Amino acid sequence: SNRNQRNPGTQVNPFIYARDASRNMKPYDSEGNFEYYKRGYTDFNIINEINNNYVTLNNSDLLAQVDLKYQLRENLKITGIYNTRQAKSDVTEIQTEFSNYANQFRQLGPFDPEGFLLTVNDRNNRLFQNPATPLYLPAVSVLPEGGIIDQEGTTSKFYTARLQAEWDALQDVKGHSLNFLLGSEINSNKQSGYFDRGYGYLSTSRTTTPNYLALQRLIQATDLPDDEKRPYNGRNLLTGTNFYPTEYNRTTASYYINASYNYKSRYALQLSLRNDAANVTLSRFTPTWSAGIAWNVSNEKFMESLESKISNVKLRASYGLIGNDGARGPALVAYLNNITRVYPDYNATGVSILEPENTDLQFEKEHILNIGLDFTLFELADISTNVYRRNLFDLLGSRPVAPSLGYASKTFNWANMRNEGIELSINLRPVKLVSDLTLNMVMNVAYNKNIVLSDATGNKPTIYQIAGPQGYALEGRPRSGLYGFKLAGLSSDGLPQYYNGKGEIVQAFPASSTDFSNLEYQGTRDPKYSGGFTPTLKYKNMALSAAFIFNAGHVVRLADFYRGGSLNSLFRDDQNTPGDFADRWTAPGDERFTIIPRLITDLDIDNYNRVGFFNESIFGTYNANNMRTVNASYLRFRNLNFQYSFPKLSKRLGMQSFTISGEASNIAIWTSARLKGQDPETLLGGLNIPPVKSFTISLNANF
Numbered sequence: 001s002n003r004n005q006r007n008p009g010t011q012v013n014p015f016i017y018a019r020d021a022s023r024n025m026k027p028y029d030s031e032g033n034f035e036y037y038k039r040g041y042t043d044f045n046i047i048n049e050i051n052n053n054y055v056t057l058n059n060s061d062l063l064a065q066v067d068l069k070y071q072l073r074e075n076l077k078i079t080g081i082y083n084t085r086q087a088k089s090d091v092t093e094i095q096t097e098f099s100n101y102a103n104q105f106r107q108l109g110p111f112d113p114e115g116f117l118l119t120v121n122d123r124n125n126r127l128f129q130n131p132a133t134p135l136y137l138p139a140v141s142v143l144p145e146g147g148i149i150d151q152e153g154t155t156s157k158f159y160t161a162r163l164q165a166e167w168d169a170l171q172d173v174k175g176h177s178l179n180f181l182l183g184s185e186i187n188s189n190k191q192s193g194y195f196d197r198g199y200g201y202l203s204t205s206r207t208t209t210p211n212y213l214a215l216q217r218l219i220q221a222t223d224l225p226d227d228e229k230r231p232y233n234g235r236n237l238l239t240g241t242n243f244y245p246t247e248y249n250r251t252t253a254s255y256y257i258n259a260s261y262n263y264k265s266r267y268a269l270q271l272s273l274r275n276d277a278a279n280v281t282l283s284r285f286t287p288t289w290s291a292g293i294a295w296n297v298s299n300e301k302f303m304e305s306l307e308s309k310i311s312n313v314k315l316r317a318s319y320g321l322i323g324n325d326g327a328r329g330p331a332l333v334a335y336l337n338n339i340t341r342v343y344p345d346y347n348a349t350g351v352s353i354l355e356p357e358n359t360d361l362q363f364e365k366e367h368i369l370n371i372g373l374d375f376t377l378f379e380l381a382d383i384s385t386n387v388y389r390r391n392l393f394d395l396l397g398s399r400p401v402a403p404s405l406g407y408a409s410k411t412f413n414w415a416n417m418r419n420e421g422i423e424l425s426i427n428l429r430p431v432k433l434v435s436d437l438t439l440n441m442v443m444n445v446a447y448n449k450n451i452v453l454s455d456a457t458g459n460k461p462t463i464y465q466i467a468g469p470q471g472y473a474l475e476g477r478p479r480s481g482l483y484g485f486k487l488a489g490l491s492s493d494g495l496p497q498y499y500n501g502k503g504e505i506v507q508a509f510p511a512s513s514t515d516f517s518n519l520e521y522q523g524t525r526d527p528k529y530s531g532g533f534t535p536t537l538k539y540k541n542m543a544l545s546a547a548f549i550f551n552a553g554h555v556v557r558l559a560d561f562y563r564g565g566s567l568n569s570l571f572r573d574d575q576n577t578p579g580d581f582a583d584r585w586t587a588p589g590d591e592r593f594t595i596i597p598r599l600i601t602d603l604d605i606d607n608y609n610r611v612g613f614f615n616e617s618i619f620g621t622y623n624a625n626n627m628r629t630v631n632a633s634y635l636r637f638r639n640l641n642f643q644y645s646f647p648k649l650s651k652r653l654g655m656q657s658f659t660i661s662g663e664a665s666n667i668a669i670w671t672s673a674r675l676k677g678q679d680p681e682t683l684l685g686g687l688n689i690p691p692v693k694s695f696t697i698s699l700n701a702n703f
Helices: 014-020 046-052 100-104 212-220 301-306 579-583 602-610 615-623 647-652 680-685
Strands: 001-008 036-037 042-044 053-073 076-095 147-173 176-202 245-262 267-278 286-296 312-324 332-338 348-355 366-375 379-400 410-434 435-455 481-490 496-499 519-523 527-539 542-552 555-558 630-631 636-647 657-671 694-702
Touching: 001 542, 014 046, 042 046, 042 100, 046 053, 046 100, 100 636, 267 312, 301 312, 332 636, 348 410, 481 555, 496 615, 519 555, 555 680, 602 615, 647 657
Parallel strands: none
Antiparallel strands: 001 053, 036 042, 053 076, 076 147, 147 176, 176 245, 245 267, 267 286, 286 312, 312 366, 332 348, 366 379, 379 410, 410 435, 435 527, 481 496, 481 519, 527 542, 542 636, 555 630, 636 657, 657 694
């Protein structure tokens, strides 16, 4: 397969722009020409930027498989497969010389040798203040011409080899059947890749005119903008270089044996044992197993009289242990980087540790108990129920560690967790309503609850890490528990205030605080209830079906009220102001009617700073207050499908079938009014673009 695609660049998100851009900003002027506004001290137009700031993706995939089957005896069969796959992915991101992004690197202001003027040179963080010049002045451009090109390539090679034997030891001997399956499997995944950034890219000639200052800036600058970094575990991979390679090697080996026994199609027993090993853990072979039993109650004689009322009754239960080798191994992950000093004789090559070694990593493991009941009621509805409990332990996860260790996080077998729930599915068989009109429906509903039983890392996160919109796993709470600060309304001066763990009213909390009592648990981000239903109407050659899904019992946090988390990012001419600002505090006494604070000033910031509160404490606390947590339950009308078949026409034309169909997707959603039109799935998943309505008409001919 081959796939070629072009998307807007990572700095250009059309949905975010449409949501956040000021309504006074128009893409075209009255004469139909681009209308430009200032962004990053240079001209910006969204249409021009999409045309000149883009990503191209080229993916190719080749798959080949050989199957082996050999009947050694009548009751013994040997099978095997060899599967190989090669994939190549090339991602190129280009900001041409005509893009706003590239032109930001060329915006220089007047040079003041005395240093009394605060100009663009001091504010534009795309410029480079060279340590080799006196007082780091003047600031210079590292991109005097051209744009920027980022190229990332990955080549992946996969293979799977499996050999197994199937032996029917007993074949209905006096009602007894016994079967064995024995096999072994090896899987391999090897990947190699690279990332390369080129400065001075000219779109007309597709060449670069590099400037040595661009590389020097990567080596020596300590405050690069986030959109110029390639982050990994708190580090920038482009520190001191514009190129780096990557390698990944994962191999697993396993052998397994299954045994299944059946007596007169009434009683069944199944046992399995599996042993797995992977090069990403030091514990080589980890045994897993499962055992299951089933009773086909309907095959018992005492059920014969009830067959018209209840049939196909089957009781089943299973228990077992499964394992997962996780995402990475115990080895240290590091990269070489150049260390450049003012005196060149002292330049050196250093090693930056991205992830430390952890030789204690083990497989993730899980004990699973399932109990189920299947039956058919009045020959109208097929019903299946399942109750499960999953005890997970030695879970792998990256957890924050003390910055003094030299890295931001470390992979641990960090926790034990329990998952339990109930699942119910109902398939309503076609029911004749009138004449040729029939109705059938498929419904399912599930309940799930999870809880973190223990946290083995002894980690002490800050309250702001816990209060993030993505949720946090704390012992005794759900894996994706959402936590926030308890808002105590507004002060008489119109600023927010909060309750601390002692019930006292405070202005904010220190950014380094680890006192969990200052937080309030607000619910889980994972739905407790989920399901859907799909009714289908059929009339002669026509069929009409609809699909609805729902999720309930979970919460989500509204998008940040203080976007950007700093005073400079709050009130910008090029961005919309959140509509909530219309209900803000404007005069003493308003605190009785609103919880929206007044506009914050530089003087307010100074007052906060004097008592030790900075941006995260000022803005992050309000963004994460409990009044901004909303019920995320919803019912979505996912799609509506109509299909019409032409049996006579297809027969006349020598076709097996000919149909025409139409489908509408993402038709409507019903959710909390407090979301004000925002899609809860978008907020929960962090998607850039919410599901959009789409309409499709298709013709299908089979010969």
